[in-house]
Amino acid sequence: MGPRPPAHRHAVRMTRPNPRHVAFDAIRAVSAEDAYANIALPKLLAATGLEGRDAALATELTYGTLRTLGTLEAIVAAASGRELDRLQADLVDALCLGAYQLLYTRVPPHAAVATTVSLVKAAVSPRVSGLTNAVLRKVAAGPAEARGSGSSAQLLDEWTARLASGDRIADLALRHAHPKWIVEEFDAILGPDELPDALAADNVAPPxxxxxxxxxxxxxxxxxxxxxxxxxxxxxxxxxxxxxxxxxxxxxxxxxxxQDEGSQLVATALANAPMDGPDAAWVDLCAGPGGKTALLGSLAAQRGAAVDAVEIAPHRAELVTKAAKGLPVTVHTGDGRSFGTSGSADRVLVDAPCSGLGALRRRPEARWRKRPSDVEELSRLQRELLASAIGLVRPGGTVAYVTCSPVRAETVDVVADLLRRGGVELVAPQSITDAVPDSSRDGFAQLWPQRHGTDAMFLALLRRLA
Structure with a gap:
Protein backbone atom coordinates (compact mmCIF):
# COMPACT_ATOMS: atom_id res chain seq x y z
CA MET A 1 0.00 0.00 0.00
CA GLY A 2 1.84 3.09 -1.19
CA PRO A 3 0.53 6.52 -0.27
CA ARG A 4 -2.54 7.44 -2.26
CA PRO A 5 -2.70 10.85 -3.91
CA PRO A 6 -4.52 13.31 -1.67
CA ALA A 7 -8.09 14.01 -2.63
CA HIS A 8 -9.66 17.44 -2.69
CA ARG A 9 -10.94 17.00 0.86
CA HIS A 10 -9.86 14.57 3.49
CA ALA A 11 -10.32 16.22 6.87
CA VAL A 12 -13.75 15.86 8.40
CA ARG A 13 -15.29 19.04 9.79
CA MET A 14 -17.39 18.12 12.77
CA THR A 15 -19.29 20.01 15.43
CA ARG A 16 -18.91 17.23 17.98
CA PRO A 17 -16.39 14.40 18.19
CA ASN A 18 -17.38 11.33 16.21
CA PRO A 19 -15.24 8.17 16.44
CA ARG A 20 -15.90 7.17 12.81
CA HIS A 21 -14.90 10.61 11.57
CA VAL A 22 -11.72 10.49 13.65
CA ALA A 23 -10.93 7.04 12.27
CA PHE A 24 -11.48 8.29 8.72
CA ASP A 25 -9.14 11.25 9.24
CA ALA A 26 -6.48 8.93 10.66
CA ILE A 27 -6.82 6.54 7.72
CA ARG A 28 -6.57 9.45 5.28
CA ALA A 29 -3.42 10.69 7.00
CA VAL A 30 -1.84 7.27 6.56
CA SER A 31 -2.92 6.67 2.97
CA ALA A 32 -2.53 10.19 1.55
CA GLU A 33 0.29 11.62 3.64
CA ASP A 34 2.31 8.48 4.46
CA ALA A 35 1.72 9.08 8.18
CA TYR A 36 2.07 6.42 10.87
CA ALA A 37 -1.19 5.41 12.52
CA ASN A 38 0.32 5.23 16.00
CA ILE A 39 1.33 8.89 15.65
CA ALA A 40 -1.59 10.30 13.64
CA LEU A 41 -4.41 8.75 15.67
CA PRO A 42 -3.30 9.92 19.16
CA LYS A 43 -3.00 13.47 17.82
CA LEU A 44 -6.54 13.31 16.47
CA LEU A 45 -7.89 11.82 19.69
CA ALA A 46 -6.27 14.60 21.69
CA ALA A 47 -7.49 17.31 19.31
CA THR A 48 -11.09 16.08 19.37
CA GLY A 49 -11.21 15.12 23.03
CA LEU A 50 -12.45 11.60 22.36
CA GLU A 51 -12.11 9.37 25.42
CA GLY A 52 -13.29 6.06 26.80
CA ARG A 53 -15.48 3.91 24.57
CA ASP A 54 -15.50 6.44 21.74
CA ALA A 55 -11.68 6.53 21.66
CA ALA A 56 -11.59 2.73 21.77
CA LEU A 57 -13.99 2.54 18.82
CA ALA A 58 -11.96 5.04 16.80
CA THR A 59 -8.82 3.05 17.53
CA GLU A 60 -10.40 -0.26 16.54
CA LEU A 61 -11.78 1.15 13.30
CA THR A 62 -8.51 2.85 12.37
CA TYR A 63 -6.17 -0.01 13.16
CA GLY A 64 -8.54 -2.68 11.90
CA THR A 65 -9.17 -0.98 8.56
CA LEU A 66 -5.47 -0.35 7.96
CA ARG A 67 -4.49 -3.86 9.00
CA THR A 68 -6.96 -5.57 6.66
CA LEU A 69 -6.78 -3.02 3.85
CA GLY A 70 -5.71 -5.37 1.06
CA THR A 71 -8.62 -7.70 1.68
CA LEU A 72 -11.08 -4.83 2.09
CA GLU A 73 -9.97 -3.30 -1.21
CA ALA A 74 -10.42 -6.60 -3.05
CA ILE A 75 -13.95 -7.01 -1.68
CA VAL A 76 -14.94 -3.39 -2.29
CA ALA A 77 -13.65 -3.66 -5.87
CA ALA A 78 -15.72 -6.80 -6.44
CA ALA A 79 -18.82 -5.28 -4.86
CA SER A 80 -18.50 -2.07 -6.87
CA GLY A 81 -17.59 -3.77 -10.14
CA ARG A 82 -14.86 -1.17 -10.66
CA GLU A 83 -11.12 -0.84 -10.46
CA LEU A 84 -10.48 1.19 -7.32
CA ASP A 85 -8.05 3.52 -9.03
CA ARG A 86 -11.05 4.82 -10.98
CA LEU A 87 -12.59 6.09 -7.72
CA GLN A 88 -11.33 9.06 -5.76
CA ALA A 89 -8.95 8.09 -3.01
CA ASP A 90 -10.92 9.45 -0.05
CA LEU A 91 -14.02 7.58 -1.20
CA VAL A 92 -12.06 4.32 -1.33
CA ASP A 93 -10.86 4.90 2.23
CA ALA A 94 -14.41 5.56 3.40
CA LEU A 95 -15.71 2.44 1.63
CA CYS A 96 -13.00 0.34 3.26
CA LEU A 97 -13.87 1.81 6.66
CA GLY A 98 -17.51 0.84 6.12
CA ALA A 99 -16.60 -2.59 4.79
CA TYR A 100 -14.38 -3.24 7.82
CA GLN A 101 -17.37 -2.70 10.09
CA LEU A 102 -19.47 -5.10 8.02
CA LEU A 103 -16.85 -7.85 7.73
CA TYR A 104 -14.88 -7.69 10.98
CA THR A 105 -17.04 -6.17 13.72
CA ARG A 106 -20.40 -6.63 15.42
CA VAL A 107 -21.69 -3.27 14.22
CA PRO A 108 -25.17 -3.95 12.79
CA PRO A 109 -25.11 -3.81 8.97
CA HIS A 110 -27.68 -1.03 8.72
CA ALA A 111 -25.65 1.10 11.14
CA ALA A 112 -22.39 0.45 9.30
CA VAL A 113 -23.95 1.46 5.98
CA ALA A 114 -25.85 4.48 7.28
CA THR A 115 -22.96 5.95 9.24
CA THR A 116 -20.58 5.54 6.32
CA VAL A 117 -23.01 7.21 3.94
CA SER A 118 -23.28 10.12 6.37
CA LEU A 119 -19.50 10.26 6.62
CA VAL A 120 -19.13 10.36 2.84
CA LYS A 121 -21.68 13.16 2.55
CA ALA A 122 -19.75 15.24 5.10
CA ALA A 123 -16.16 14.36 4.22
CA VAL A 124 -16.07 13.35 0.55
CA SER A 125 -19.04 14.58 -1.51
CA PRO A 126 -22.82 14.19 -1.37
CA ARG A 127 -22.66 13.24 -5.06
CA VAL A 128 -21.10 9.85 -4.23
CA SER A 129 -23.31 9.01 -1.24
CA GLY A 130 -25.61 6.93 -3.45
CA LEU A 131 -22.67 4.93 -4.78
CA THR A 132 -21.46 4.41 -1.21
CA ASN A 133 -24.86 3.10 -0.16
CA ALA A 134 -25.04 0.71 -3.13
CA VAL A 135 -21.54 -0.69 -2.71
CA LEU A 136 -21.81 -1.27 1.03
CA ARG A 137 -25.22 -2.87 0.69
CA LYS A 138 -23.66 -5.25 -1.83
CA VAL A 139 -20.82 -6.00 0.62
CA ALA A 140 -23.38 -6.63 3.37
CA ALA A 141 -25.44 -8.91 1.14
CA GLY A 142 -22.45 -11.03 0.24
CA PRO A 143 -21.56 -12.48 -3.15
CA ALA A 144 -24.60 -14.78 -3.03
CA GLU A 145 -27.00 -11.91 -2.25
CA ALA A 146 -27.97 -13.61 1.03
CA ARG A 147 -29.30 -10.35 2.47
CA GLY A 148 -28.37 -10.24 6.11
CA SER A 149 -27.77 -13.88 6.92
CA GLY A 150 -24.93 -14.96 9.17
CA SER A 151 -22.26 -13.15 11.14
CA SER A 152 -19.55 -10.80 9.91
CA ALA A 153 -17.09 -13.72 10.03
CA GLN A 154 -19.38 -15.81 7.83
CA LEU A 155 -19.78 -12.89 5.46
CA LEU A 156 -16.00 -12.52 5.22
CA ASP A 157 -15.70 -16.25 4.53
CA GLU A 158 -18.25 -15.96 1.72
CA TRP A 159 -16.39 -13.10 0.07
CA THR A 160 -12.94 -14.64 0.34
CA ALA A 161 -14.28 -17.95 -0.99
CA ARG A 162 -15.86 -16.09 -3.91
CA LEU A 163 -12.60 -14.27 -4.69
CA ALA A 164 -10.33 -17.27 -4.14
CA SER A 165 -8.03 -18.17 -7.03
CA GLY A 166 -7.12 -21.72 -6.03
CA ASP A 167 -3.52 -20.70 -5.29
CA ARG A 168 -2.85 -21.68 -1.66
CA ILE A 169 -0.58 -18.75 -0.86
CA ALA A 170 -2.67 -16.14 -2.67
CA ASP A 171 -5.85 -17.35 -0.99
CA LEU A 172 -4.25 -17.26 2.46
CA ALA A 173 -2.98 -13.77 1.69
CA LEU A 174 -6.52 -12.66 0.83
CA ARG A 175 -8.18 -14.39 3.79
CA HIS A 176 -5.66 -13.10 6.34
CA ALA A 177 -4.92 -9.69 4.80
CA HIS A 178 -1.19 -10.04 4.11
CA PRO A 179 0.75 -9.27 0.95
CA LYS A 180 1.47 -12.48 -0.93
CA TRP A 181 5.25 -12.12 -0.67
CA ILE A 182 5.11 -11.98 3.14
CA VAL A 183 2.95 -15.11 3.22
CA GLU A 184 5.54 -16.84 1.04
CA GLU A 185 8.34 -15.84 3.43
CA PHE A 186 6.47 -17.15 6.48
CA ASP A 187 5.49 -20.33 4.65
CA ALA A 188 9.15 -21.08 3.92
CA ILE A 189 9.85 -21.04 7.67
CA LEU A 190 6.69 -22.46 9.23
CA GLY A 191 5.19 -24.71 6.57
CA PRO A 192 1.52 -25.04 5.60
CA ASP A 193 0.20 -26.43 8.89
CA GLU A 194 1.17 -23.53 11.16
CA LEU A 195 1.09 -20.75 8.59
CA PRO A 196 -2.64 -19.87 8.97
CA ASP A 197 -2.25 -19.51 12.74
CA ALA A 198 0.75 -17.20 12.29
CA LEU A 199 -1.14 -15.00 9.84
CA ALA A 200 -4.21 -14.91 12.08
CA ALA A 201 -2.04 -13.89 15.07
CA ASP A 202 -0.80 -10.85 13.13
CA ASN A 203 -4.40 -9.64 12.96
CA VAL A 204 -5.05 -9.70 16.71
CA ALA A 205 -4.21 -6.52 18.58
CA PRO A 206 -1.63 -7.48 21.22
CA PRO A 207 -1.90 -6.64 24.91
CA GLN A 259 8.38 -3.27 25.99
CA ASP A 260 7.33 -6.45 24.23
CA GLU A 261 8.19 -9.53 26.25
CA GLY A 262 10.19 -10.93 23.34
CA SER A 263 12.43 -7.86 23.39
CA GLN A 264 12.97 -8.36 27.08
CA LEU A 265 13.96 -11.98 26.53
CA VAL A 266 16.59 -11.31 23.87
CA ALA A 267 18.23 -8.49 25.83
CA THR A 268 18.28 -10.60 28.98
CA ALA A 269 19.75 -13.53 27.03
CA LEU A 270 22.77 -11.41 26.13
CA ALA A 271 23.23 -10.22 29.70
CA ASN A 272 22.96 -13.78 31.07
CA ALA A 273 25.09 -15.58 28.48
CA PRO A 274 27.94 -17.39 30.32
CA MET A 275 31.33 -15.82 29.71
CA ASP A 276 34.84 -15.99 31.13
CA GLY A 277 36.98 -12.96 31.85
CA PRO A 278 36.06 -9.31 32.37
CA ASP A 279 32.45 -8.28 32.10
CA ALA A 280 32.24 -4.53 32.58
CA ALA A 281 32.00 -3.02 29.08
CA TRP A 282 28.71 -3.54 27.28
CA VAL A 283 27.65 -1.94 23.99
CA ASP A 284 24.24 -1.51 22.35
CA LEU A 285 25.23 -0.85 18.76
CA CYS A 286 21.79 0.14 17.37
CA ALA A 287 20.18 1.58 20.48
CA GLY A 288 17.18 3.67 19.39
CA PRO A 289 14.59 4.10 20.71
CA GLY A 290 16.12 2.71 23.90
CA GLY A 291 13.95 -0.05 25.34
CA LYS A 292 16.61 -2.75 25.24
CA THR A 293 19.26 -0.20 26.25
CA ALA A 294 17.32 0.63 29.41
CA LEU A 295 16.95 -3.04 30.34
CA LEU A 296 20.64 -3.71 29.71
CA GLY A 297 21.53 -0.58 31.68
CA SER A 298 19.41 -1.76 34.62
CA LEU A 299 21.13 -5.15 34.62
CA ALA A 300 24.57 -3.55 34.17
CA ALA A 301 23.97 -1.32 37.19
CA GLN A 302 23.47 -4.41 39.36
CA ARG A 303 26.77 -5.91 38.17
CA GLY A 304 29.08 -2.92 38.16
CA ALA A 305 29.09 -2.74 34.36
CA ALA A 306 28.41 0.17 32.01
CA VAL A 307 26.74 0.43 28.62
CA ASP A 308 27.76 2.47 25.58
CA ALA A 309 24.64 3.06 23.48
CA VAL A 310 25.15 3.99 19.83
CA GLU A 311 22.40 5.49 17.66
CA ILE A 312 22.89 7.08 14.27
CA ALA A 313 19.73 9.25 14.25
CA PRO A 314 19.96 12.26 16.61
CA HIS A 315 16.26 12.28 17.50
CA ARG A 316 16.38 8.58 18.36
CA ALA A 317 19.56 9.12 20.38
CA GLU A 318 17.57 11.61 22.44
CA LEU A 319 14.95 8.92 23.08
CA VAL A 320 17.70 6.57 24.26
CA THR A 321 19.01 9.22 26.65
CA LYS A 322 15.52 9.64 28.08
CA ALA A 323 14.89 5.90 28.38
CA ALA A 324 18.21 5.27 30.14
CA LYS A 325 18.12 8.24 32.51
CA GLY A 326 19.80 7.46 35.81
CA LEU A 327 21.46 4.30 34.51
CA PRO A 328 25.15 3.64 33.73
CA VAL A 329 24.58 4.33 30.03
CA THR A 330 26.53 6.70 27.81
CA VAL A 331 24.75 7.61 24.60
CA HIS A 332 26.74 8.23 21.41
CA THR A 333 25.27 9.66 18.22
CA GLY A 334 27.07 7.78 15.48
CA ASP A 335 27.17 4.85 13.08
CA GLY A 336 27.48 1.44 14.70
CA ARG A 337 29.53 0.24 11.73
CA SER A 338 32.44 2.46 12.76
CA PHE A 339 32.12 2.77 16.53
CA GLY A 340 34.71 2.04 19.18
CA THR A 341 38.05 0.27 19.46
CA SER A 342 38.65 -3.28 18.34
CA GLY A 343 38.39 -5.80 21.18
CA SER A 344 37.19 -3.23 23.72
CA ALA A 345 33.76 -4.67 24.60
CA ASP A 346 32.72 -7.69 26.63
CA ARG A 347 29.10 -7.92 25.45
CA VAL A 348 27.58 -6.32 22.33
CA LEU A 349 23.94 -6.14 21.28
CA VAL A 350 23.16 -5.71 17.57
CA ASP A 351 19.44 -4.98 17.52
CA ALA A 352 19.67 -4.57 13.78
CA PRO A 353 17.39 -2.37 11.66
CA CYS A 354 15.07 -4.81 9.92
CA SER A 355 11.84 -5.13 8.00
CA GLY A 356 9.81 -5.47 11.21
CA LEU A 357 7.79 -8.35 9.76
CA GLY A 358 7.76 -9.94 13.21
CA ALA A 359 5.76 -7.05 14.67
CA LEU A 360 3.02 -6.59 12.09
CA ARG A 361 0.33 -6.91 14.75
CA ARG A 362 1.64 -3.70 16.37
CA ARG A 363 1.97 -1.64 13.18
CA PRO A 364 -1.26 -1.92 11.20
CA GLU A 365 -0.16 -0.22 7.99
CA ALA A 366 3.36 -1.67 7.87
CA ARG A 367 2.57 -4.84 5.91
CA TRP A 368 1.25 -2.84 2.94
CA ARG A 369 4.28 -0.54 2.85
CA LYS A 370 7.01 -3.18 2.90
CA ARG A 371 8.55 -4.52 -0.30
CA PRO A 372 10.88 -7.48 -0.94
CA SER A 373 13.56 -4.99 -2.00
CA ASP A 374 13.49 -3.56 1.54
CA VAL A 375 14.70 -6.90 2.90
CA GLU A 376 17.53 -7.08 0.38
CA GLU A 377 18.76 -3.59 1.25
CA LEU A 378 18.51 -4.20 4.99
CA SER A 379 20.36 -7.51 4.85
CA ARG A 380 23.47 -5.74 3.58
CA LEU A 381 23.34 -3.28 6.48
CA GLN A 382 22.72 -6.13 8.94
CA ARG A 383 25.84 -7.97 7.75
CA GLU A 384 27.94 -4.84 8.13
CA LEU A 385 26.67 -4.15 11.64
CA LEU A 386 27.21 -7.72 12.77
CA ALA A 387 30.76 -7.74 11.38
CA SER A 388 31.41 -4.48 13.24
CA ALA A 389 30.13 -6.00 16.48
CA ILE A 390 32.41 -9.03 16.14
CA GLY A 391 35.37 -6.70 15.64
CA LEU A 392 34.35 -4.61 18.64
CA VAL A 393 34.01 -7.48 21.13
CA ARG A 394 37.09 -8.99 22.77
CA PRO A 395 38.11 -12.63 22.25
CA GLY A 396 35.81 -14.65 24.50
CA GLY A 397 33.20 -11.90 24.47
CA THR A 398 29.61 -12.34 23.35
CA VAL A 399 27.54 -10.72 20.62
CA ALA A 400 23.74 -10.94 20.39
CA TYR A 401 22.33 -10.48 16.89
CA VAL A 402 18.63 -9.62 17.11
CA THR A 403 15.92 -8.80 14.60
CA CYS A 404 12.18 -8.34 14.87
CA SER A 405 11.81 -10.37 11.70
CA PRO A 406 11.83 -14.13 11.15
CA VAL A 407 12.72 -13.88 7.44
CA ARG A 408 15.73 -15.99 6.48
CA ALA A 409 17.49 -13.22 4.57
CA GLU A 410 17.54 -11.10 7.75
CA THR A 411 18.27 -13.85 10.26
CA VAL A 412 19.74 -17.27 9.53
CA ASP A 413 21.43 -16.20 6.30
CA VAL A 414 23.13 -13.18 7.89
CA VAL A 415 24.60 -15.27 10.70
CA ALA A 416 25.58 -18.14 8.40
CA ASP A 417 27.54 -15.72 6.23
CA LEU A 418 29.47 -14.52 9.27
CA LEU A 419 30.16 -18.05 10.54
CA ARG A 420 31.62 -19.02 7.17
CA ARG A 421 34.29 -16.36 7.60
CA GLY A 422 35.56 -18.04 10.78
CA GLY A 423 36.83 -16.58 14.04
CA VAL A 424 33.47 -16.88 15.75
CA GLU A 425 31.29 -19.67 17.16
CA LEU A 426 27.59 -20.03 17.77
CA VAL A 427 26.43 -20.14 21.41
CA ALA A 428 23.15 -21.85 22.28
CA PRO A 429 20.68 -19.25 23.64
CA GLN A 430 19.64 -21.57 26.44
CA SER A 431 18.10 -18.92 28.67
CA ILE A 432 15.35 -18.75 26.04
CA THR A 433 15.28 -22.15 24.38
CA ASP A 434 15.34 -24.08 27.68
CA ALA A 435 12.57 -21.98 29.20
CA VAL A 436 10.29 -21.14 26.27
CA PRO A 437 8.76 -24.13 24.44
CA ASP A 438 9.16 -24.36 20.67
CA SER A 439 11.59 -21.44 20.54
CA SER A 440 14.65 -23.26 19.17
CA ARG A 441 15.51 -22.77 15.50
CA ASP A 442 18.69 -24.32 14.11
CA GLY A 443 20.84 -23.25 17.06
CA PHE A 444 19.12 -19.88 17.36
CA ALA A 445 16.09 -18.64 19.27
CA GLN A 446 12.93 -17.71 17.36
CA LEU A 447 9.81 -16.41 19.07
CA TRP A 448 6.37 -16.20 17.43
CA PRO A 449 3.09 -14.43 18.22
CA GLN A 450 1.01 -17.57 17.65
CA ARG A 451 3.26 -19.71 19.87
CA HIS A 452 4.46 -17.38 22.57
CA GLY A 453 2.35 -14.22 22.50
CA THR A 454 5.42 -12.11 21.69
CA ASP A 455 6.65 -10.41 18.59
CA ALA A 456 8.55 -12.73 16.23
CA MET A 457 11.98 -11.94 17.66
CA PHE A 458 15.07 -13.74 16.37
CA LEU A 459 18.25 -14.14 18.43
CA ALA A 460 21.69 -15.52 17.60
CA LEU A 461 24.37 -15.57 20.30
CA LEU A 462 27.95 -15.54 19.03
CA ARG A 463 31.31 -15.80 20.79
CA ARG A 464 34.46 -14.32 19.31
CA LEU A 465 37.33 -16.78 19.26
CA ALA A 466 40.89 -15.85 20.15
Missing part, protein backbone atom coordinates in the same frame (compact mmCIF):
# COMPACT_ATOMS: atom_id res chain seq x y z
CA UNK A 208 0.39 -4.04 26.40
CA UNK A 209 3.61 -5.54 27.77
CA UNK A 210 5.43 -3.70 30.55
CA UNK A 211 9.01 -4.25 31.66
CA UNK A 212 9.82 -3.87 35.35
CA UNK A 213 13.33 -2.44 35.31
CA UNK A 214 15.59 -4.60 37.51
CA UNK A 215 16.67 -2.78 40.66
CA UNK A 216 13.90 -0.20 40.29
CA UNK A 217 10.71 -2.18 40.75
CA UNK A 218 9.85 -5.85 41.23
CA UNK A 219 7.72 -7.49 38.56
CA UNK A 220 5.09 -8.75 41.01
CA UNK A 221 4.91 -5.33 42.64
CA UNK A 222 4.40 -3.74 39.22
CA UNK A 223 1.65 -6.25 38.43
CA UNK A 224 -0.09 -5.49 41.71
CA UNK A 225 0.13 -1.73 41.23
CA UNK A 226 -1.20 -1.84 37.67
CA UNK A 227 -3.73 -4.66 37.94
CA UNK A 228 -1.68 -6.54 35.38
CA UNK A 229 -0.57 -10.16 35.14
CA UNK A 230 3.04 -11.38 35.46
CA UNK A 231 4.44 -12.47 32.10
CA UNK A 232 4.94 -16.11 31.17
CA UNK A 233 8.53 -15.95 29.99
CA UNK A 234 10.45 -12.86 31.06
CA UNK A 235 11.13 -12.32 34.78
CA UNK A 236 10.43 -8.62 34.21
CA UNK A 237 7.26 -8.77 32.10
CA UNK A 238 3.77 -7.67 33.09
CA UNK A 239 0.75 -7.94 30.78
CA UNK A 240 -1.96 -5.29 30.65
CA UNK A 241 -5.11 -6.09 28.67
CA UNK A 242 -5.49 -2.47 27.55
CA UNK A 243 -5.17 1.08 28.76
CA UNK A 244 -2.82 4.02 28.49
CA UNK A 245 0.53 2.85 29.88
CA UNK A 246 1.96 6.36 29.78
CA UNK A 247 -0.39 7.24 32.64
CA UNK A 248 1.01 4.52 34.89
CA UNK A 249 3.15 6.11 37.59
CA UNK A 250 5.93 3.50 37.42
CA UNK A 251 6.26 4.14 33.68
CA UNK A 252 6.08 7.91 34.05
CA UNK A 253 8.93 7.99 36.60
CA UNK A 254 11.12 5.44 34.78
CA UNK A 255 10.82 2.41 37.02
CA UNK A 256 9.07 0.49 34.25
CA UNK A 257 8.70 0.81 30.49
CA UNK A 258 6.52 -0.41 27.66
Missing amino acids: VHLCAKPGRIDRDDLAAKTGGTPGRWSPYAVYLPSGAPGRIKAVAVGRASV
